[in-house]
Amino acid sequence: MKHSTLIIILTLNLLSINISNASTLPDLGASDLKDYNKQTETALGRAFSTALYQHYDLVKDPVILSYIRRIGNKIASETGHSRHFSFHVINNSEINAFAGPNGIIGINTGLINAAKSEDEIASVIAHEIAHVTQRHLSRTYEYQNATSVTSIATLIAAILIGTQDPSAGLATYLGAQGLSIQHQLKNSRIHESEADYFGIKYLQDAGYNPEAMANFFDRLSKSAQIYEFKPPEILQTHPVTASRMARAKERAFQVQTEKKPFKTKTLRLIQIRLVKLEGTRPDNYQNISLTPSEKCYENNLQARYNDTSPLKPNLNCLETAISNHPTQRLYKIQKANLLSFTAPKKSFTEYKYLQAIYPSDFSIPYFYATALNRDNKKNEAIQVLQNITPSFHYQFLLYSKLARFYSDKREKDKVYYYDALANYNIGNWKKSQYLINQAKRLTKDKNTKFYTQLIRIQSELNDNVIKIQKNNEK
Ligand SMILES: [Zn+2]
Known part of the structure; x- marks a missing residue:
């Protein structure tokens, strides 16, 4: 060359x-x-x-x-x-x-x-x-x-x-x-x-x-x-x-054609989430004065749903936040999450409704499935996730979650299969190939749709890996 x-x-x-x-x-x-x-x-x-x-x-x-x-x-x-x-x-x-x-x-x-x-x-x-x-x-x-x-x-x-x-x-x-x-x-x-x-x-x-x-x-x-x-x-x-x-x-x-106001409301809730769930520490967080609705959101994120916890979930303040900010989906999602602990059945209705009005928001089916799984409705939880066609961007989260649900059900071939898909999505083809082979090895019934799917993914992966190797020889 x-x-x-x-x-x-x-x-x-x-x-x-x-x-x-x-x-x-x-x-x-x-x-x-x-x-x-x-x-x-x-x-x-x-x-x-x-x-x-x-x-x-x-x-x-x-x-x-x-x-x-x-x-x-x-x-x-x-x-x-x-x-x-x-x-x-x-x-x-x-x-x-x-x-x-x-x-x-x-x-x-x-x-x-x-x-x-x-x-x-x-x-x-x-x-x-x-x-x-x-x-x-x-x-x-x-x-x-x-x-x-x-x-x-x-x-x-x-x-x-x-x-x-x-x-x-x-x-x-x-x-x-x-x-x-x-x-x-x-x-x-x-x-x-x-x-x-x-x-x-x-x-x-x-x-x-x-x-x-x-x-x-x-x-x-x-x-x-x-x-x-x-x-x-x-x-x-x-x-x-x-x-x-x-x-x-x-x-x-x-x-600029007209003066547009700066959007701040959703960002504030996201920042609260980052602090409370991801443990980030912005320098100025203590100095930020939260509105009652934001304070309610913050408290509900930290609330624990057992009798001994000092911070109790508060549905009332969330209801008020929702009626004051009817277009803010984060309050509605938080309400469904709260209900999933206190009144699971109500929360399922709520999630279905939210899914209908925000069809492309991946967080809704994700929380919905989590709530079903917690309520011991394992097959329904899996169904909710399998029914959505998430964009490429959420496939890693989706497949990892499905792998976890199958792990709860002790169906090892499916755990390997969904782990393989998750790794495929993030470009880790070598690991995905290994996991698919494991899934194939563990699948007893070869006359199923699942097995056909395994074979299909396996050959797709092999083709891709061969393609890279060919490029290397150019
Ligand atoms: Zn630059």
């Missing part, structure tokens, strides 16, 4: 390091590169997704995920790009967000806690989405030479998420290759202003206030100066300069 035509070789087992030379960089405009790069990006995205689930503390609360994904999808649908995006929440107090390979966007809990409105979170997501639509990331990986996709993806995750010091850790391990990726992941000033430019437009088109971006960055930068703490991670990768802020304000003024 000629060195000049070598771009990335996808080798899963081999780790060899070649330092590319600037003079041998490929012509990025060459049309025959396009397909190849798309394959490369997909493979990197898959390995990146596996690394995220394996090495990082991802938030799995379906309410928080639904909220962030609603914002992300709203913005993504305004970009005019049909490309794939997925949104993850990382339990990390650093104020940061990132765009990884193949449209994977990550938001830290620290950033969600620091935001004062949904528009501010949306502004960061819009900026990251713009990095993807403008292909800022895809370009950077094209320079890499032979090394394993898994190790590149793991390294990219470590650098983007910033939980490891890349200069001392993985990057050194990968030598010049690592330092080169680290360097390339730093977006240039041109990329940053391009991402601001498009991001602010997306923000406006998705119904948010486009001024939110300048506001958010401005406030973060000022509070870092006032309190003299280390500036948040996001300011290190996105330095706030006077000219950048002036341009962002100017751009917001250009695209």
Whole structure:
């Protein structure tokens, strides 16, 4: 293979390091590169997704995920790009967000806690989405030479998420290759202003206030100066300069057609959830004054349903919150969750009703099935989850939950099968292959729909793995 035509070789087992030379960089405009790069990006995205689930503390609360994904999808649908995006929440107090390979966007809990409105979170997501639509990331990986996709993806995750010091850790391990990726992941000033430019437009088109971006960055930068703490991670990768802020304000003024109010109400409930369920500690949480409805939500999240608990669930205040905020679904979902402990039958009716009015909210069938399972209605619980067709993004949660339900029923072949699907969804094909084989081995009756399904998934997985191996030989 000629060195000049070598771009990335996808080798899963081999780790060899070649330092590319600037003079041998490929012509990025060459049309025959396009397909190849798309394959490369997909493979990197898959390995990146596996690394995220394996090495990082991802938030799995379906309410928080639904909220962030609603914002992300709203913005993504305004970009005019049909490309794939997925949104993850990382339990990390650093104020940061990132765009990884193949449209994977990550938001830290620290950033969600620091935001004062949904528009501010949306502004960061819009900026990251713009990095993807403008292909800022895809370009950077094209320079890499032979090394394993898994190790590149793991390294990219470590650098983007910033939980490891890349200069001392993985990057050194990968030598010049690592330092080169680290360097390339730093977006240039041109990329940053391009991402601001498009991001602010997306923000406006998705119904948010486009001024939110300048506001958010401005406030973060000022509070870092006032309190003299280390500036948040996001300011290190996105330095706030006077000219950048002036341009962002100017751009917001250009695209804005009418003044839109900042959305704050759902975000406050999400922040309460983060503090009470995920144990995050925003610096200013104690100083936030909660409204009676928000206080009610907070208390109900912490309430225990046994006689000895000092914090009792309070249905009355939730009813009041619902009548005062009839469009706030989080109060209604919380009411159903409360009823599932005190009056299970009533809660099932409530969940069914909520499922009908919010059909795409994954948290509702998830809680509904959990409540049925707790009430010893194991088959019905499984049925509720099997009846929904969740988008690709929720399959990991869905299949993991089904595996747990089958584990309660001691049906081991099904446990392996759903674990295999969960791993398939996050790109962990090798593990998925192993689990499918285990499921097959344990299935006694071969004349069932289930067995046919096993065989189908197995051959699909084998095909995929062969495809990667073929690409490696190219
Ligand atoms: Zn950026």
